[in-house]
Structure formats: C-alpha cells, structure tokens
Amino acid sequence: MHDTTLLVIVVMAALTFDFTNGFHDTANAMATSIATGALKPKAAVALSAVLNLVGAFLSVKVAATIASGIVSSSAISLPIVFAGLLGAIAWNIATWSLGLPSSSSHALIGGVIGATLVSAGHSAVHGHSIVAKVVIPAVLSPIVAGLVAALATRIAYRIADPVGVPGTNRWFRYGQLASAALVSLAHGTNDAQKTMGVITLALIADRRLGANADPPWWVIIACAVAISAGTYLGGWRVVRTMGHRLTHIEPPQGFAAQTSAAAVLLTATQGGLPLSTTHITSGAVLGSGLGKKSAVIRWGVARSMVIAWVLTLPAAGLVAAGLGFIVDDGGTVQIGVVTGCSVVALLAVWLWSRRSPVTAKNVNDYVDPADRAIDDAERPLVEPGHLTGPVAGATGAST
Amino acid sequence: MSHQIVLAAAAKTPFIDWSALGQVALVSFVFGVAIVVLYSVGILGMSWARGHDEGGEGPASLAALDAGAQSGSVAANRPLGATLAGICFLICAGAVVYGLYLIIPQFH
Numbered sequence: 001m002h003d004t005t006l007l008v009i010v011v012m013a014a015l016t017f018d019f020t021n022g023f024h025d026t027a028n029a030m031a032t033s034i035a036t037g038a039l040k041p042k043a044a045v046a047l048s049a050v051l052n053l054v055g056a057f058l059s060v061k062v063a064a065t066i067a068s069g070i071v072s073s074s075a076i077s078l079p080i081v082f083a084g085l086l087g088a089i090a091w092n093i094a095t096w097s098l099g100l101p102s103s104s105s106h107a108l109i110g111g112v113i114g115a116t117l118v119s120a121g122h123s124a125v126h127g128h129s130i131v132a133k134v135v136i137p138a139v140l141s142p143i144v145a146g147l148v149a150a151l152a153t154r155i156a157y158r159i160a161d162p163v164g165v166p167g168t169n170r171w172f173r174y175g176q177l178a179s180a181a182l183v184s185l186a187h188g189t190n191d192a193q194k195t196m197g198v199i200t201l202a203l204i205a206d207r208r209l210g211a212n213a214d215p216p217w218w219v220i221i222a223c224a225v226a227i228s229a230g231t232y233l234g235g236w237r238v239v240r241t242m243g244h245r246l247t248h249i250e251p252p253q254g255f256a257a258q259t260s261a262a263a264v265l266l267t268a269t270q271g272g273l274p275l276s277t278t279h280i281t282s283g284a285v286l287g288s289g290l291g292k293k294s295a296v297i298r299w300g301v302a303r304s305m306v307i308a309w310v311l312t313l314p315a316a317g318l319v320a321a322g323l324g325f326i327v328d329d330g331g332t333v334q335i336g337v338v339t340g341c342s343v344v345a346l347l348a349v350w351l352w353s354r355r356s357p358v359t360a361k362n363v364n365d366y367v368d369p370a371d372r373a374i375d376d377a378e379r380p381l382v383e384p385g386h387l388t389g390p391v392a393g394a395t396g397a398s399t
Numbered sequence: 400m401s402h403q404i405v406l407a408a409a410a411k412t413p414f415i416d417w418s419a420l421g422q423v424a425l426v427s428f429v430f431g432v433a434i435v436v437l438y439s440v441g442i443l444g445m446s447w448a449r450g451h452d453e454g455g456e457g458p459a460s461l462a463a464l465d466a467g468a469q470s471g472s473v474a475a476n477r478p479l480g481a482t483l484a485g486i487c488f489l490i491c492a493g494a495v496v497y498g499l500y501l502i503i504p505q506f507h
Contacts, residue, residue, distance in 0.1 A: 132416070140424070144424045144427060148428050148431040151432050152431055152436075155435060160446070167445075167449070168443075168446060171438075171441075172442065182495065182498045256435050260427075260435070264423075264427040264431065267426045268423050270501055271423040273420070
C-alpha cells in the first residue's frame, strides 16, 4: 500500500482510539458527581471535556513510545501500530457496550503487545517489564484506592453525617467537584499524550520525522480535540455502572471516593507509576461502598468489571494479533479489507447499543428491577431532600 | 547466607520496585484520608457557624432536643465553627492548588 494512504489510515485509527478513550473514561472523573447530583450530566461532561482539552495542551513531556519499555521500538512498523490500535478500539467499544469500566491504556498496551508478538516474535516483548510496570500496579492500585476511600468514607460520616448534621450534602458536592476537576485535568495530560505518542511514532516509523522528534502541532491539536470530543459525548453506560450499579453513592461517599482517587492518581504520577485512572476510580467507588455501614455493593457487577480488567490485555492483544497477522505485509487489499470490516463492526455495535440507549437523560435511572428495589429501600434513609436544599431536590427528582 | 545473596541480587536489579509502590500507597493513603477529614471538619464547622448544633434538625437530634435546651451551646459554637471551617477549607484549597501544581508540567 502507498505509504501516505497507510499513514493516513493509521492516524485516523489513532484518533478514533483517542475518541473512544475519551468517552470510555468520562466516568472516571464524573460518574460520582453525576450520581450524587453535584453536576447535571451534560454540565459534568462539558466540564470534563474542557479540562481534558486544556490538559492535552499542557502536556509537554510526550511519551515517545506508546508502551515505553514494553516492546522493542525497533519492532514497530505502521501495520503493527494499525493492528494494535484496532485491537484497543475493539476492546474499548466492546466493554463500553456492556457498560464495563476498563482501562484504555491497558487496551492500547495489550493491542501493541499482541501485534508485536505476531510480527516480531516474543523476543521483542519485554515480559518482566509488563509484569512490573503494568500488571502489579494494576492489581494494587484499585486496592489502595479502595482502602483509602473506605476509611475516608467512614470518617466523613463519623464527622459530618448528612442525617445528623443538616446541610452537609451540598458541601460534600462542592468538594467532590474540585476532586473531579483535578482527575479530569490529570486525565487530559496523561491520556491525550498517549495518542500523540502513537501518531508521532507512526510518523517516525514512516521517516517523516526524525527519531526523538516532538509531535507536530497538528498532532497535538487533533489529539486534544478527539479526546475532549469523546469525553463530551459521554460514555453514559460506563457512567451508570460506576455511579449507580456498583453501589448507591451519596455525596459524602462521592466526595471521599473522588478525593481518594485524585490523591492516589496524583501521588502515583508523581512517583513515576503510570496507573490506570479507571482502576483507581472504580476501586475508590467500591471502597466508598464498603466504608458506609448500610451501603449495598453489587458484587456481581464488581466481579464482571474485574473479569474485564483481567481480560483487557489478552483480549485486545488477541484481536490485534489476529489483525496483525493479516496486515503485517502491508498489502493494500488486506489493509483495505481490515479497515472496511472494522468500520462495519463499529457501526454494528453502535446500532446494537441503540436498542437500549443510555443517555444524559436516563443515566441516573435504573434498569435492573432488583437494583430498583434496593435503591427504593435505601432512598428514604439516604436522601433527606428537605434538609439539604435545592441541589438534593434535583437529585431526588432525577432518580 | 544464600538468602543474603538472593537479597543482594534483588537489590541490584529490582524486578518490581516494591519500595516505590509502598511509598505511593502510603503517601496517597495519608493525603487522601487527611483531606477528607479536614474537609469534613470544615463542613461541621460551617454547620456550627450557621447555628446548627450537631444534629440540629436531623432525626438523630430529636432526643437531644428533648433532653435539654441547646441554644446556649449553639451560640458559643458559632465563632469556633467559623474559625474551624475557615482553617480547614483554606488547607483544602491549598491542597487543590498543590494538585494543580503537580499536574501542570509548566510549573516545574
């Protein structure tokens, strides 16, 4: 295939991944705020989109390689990047359609590993570095975030329980917004950078940029716009899972969970450990459920989520390996067919998802009748609307 | 003896940097819990400053109201509550600014 055409396809695939990364991860920053009524759903995604956009422009230290130290950069070719991206997109779309929070970064790493394995063999993949840099932190981060959030939730209720101390829900919501904003901004600086790195890598592999070059301005703008457009679209299915289906979140829990997530995320980034925002936030939400005595955690939902996390690397890798096997030679027909089939598959999943759409309007509604029974039983205890003013009233009306 | 050799080898090429992981876990634990505690105390102070004693209108307080007059302690709590809220919220605002400082690479 002509190099320019292939390059354009790879760039389009990278921006598509960036877009799916945006809507898949909206929940990390905003699910708890949407669930507790700190922000209206549309306002929440708009705020998150703006902060992601700003964050993308702030990041100057661009990761030159997607999975730095995980595969040999010499093994990377355009078809491999292409197959890796498609594997990651496929996993993101599949988990989104099931409403499961899962790490976009893991999907990308899995995709690149899978495609590299097929094209360059296992010697090009640094196994120990995958365990040390990806697997161990992924196991530990949700546990740490969960413990922090559980203790924080317990103490928040001990000090300022909305039932005992009237008017506190509103202030917990304000605090939650600050934490959510920090998580959004951090997400923009981290995740948009990954796609910038992929496109820069593709340009370097195609000899349009020198090795170690910085991303051109159009790459930065395109990636920033793609991730923030995705964020604004809102991955409502994932938001619903994180905000409602795992456990019912009240303002003190939302504040404790989001603040714990922000603390873990910022500390880890500072300590040079690139953790998944998704794992941290999901762990924190579960922890906030554990920390409140009367809270109900739906362990079935949590189990599906953890299964999705475990499958992320192998599943994205498997898809990427299969596609990498087809496109490795860079043949025009193969790449054309794979591109066409991918577009059709994406459209099919989207159409399937329209059968039970989750939108900004119904994201705070429940679908599962069993869930509804639980939440109806909880509500009189946890949402004393007459004590907490208009903000609480708005939540009550929308649930 | 052999144990020490293994340890030395592990120190030379850390397969997994447990101490970094432990530090991150500890620091985020302390920071996360501390901020939530401070903010919650601030909220409580705010509530005192507005003249709500603990449990002023909530169901839990009904027994307390029955038990005796609360107005004296409420009035005494007001300046204390305002001061407490002011200090706590200020520290939390500082934490948010520090968070921004950590996130924005141009600052360092």
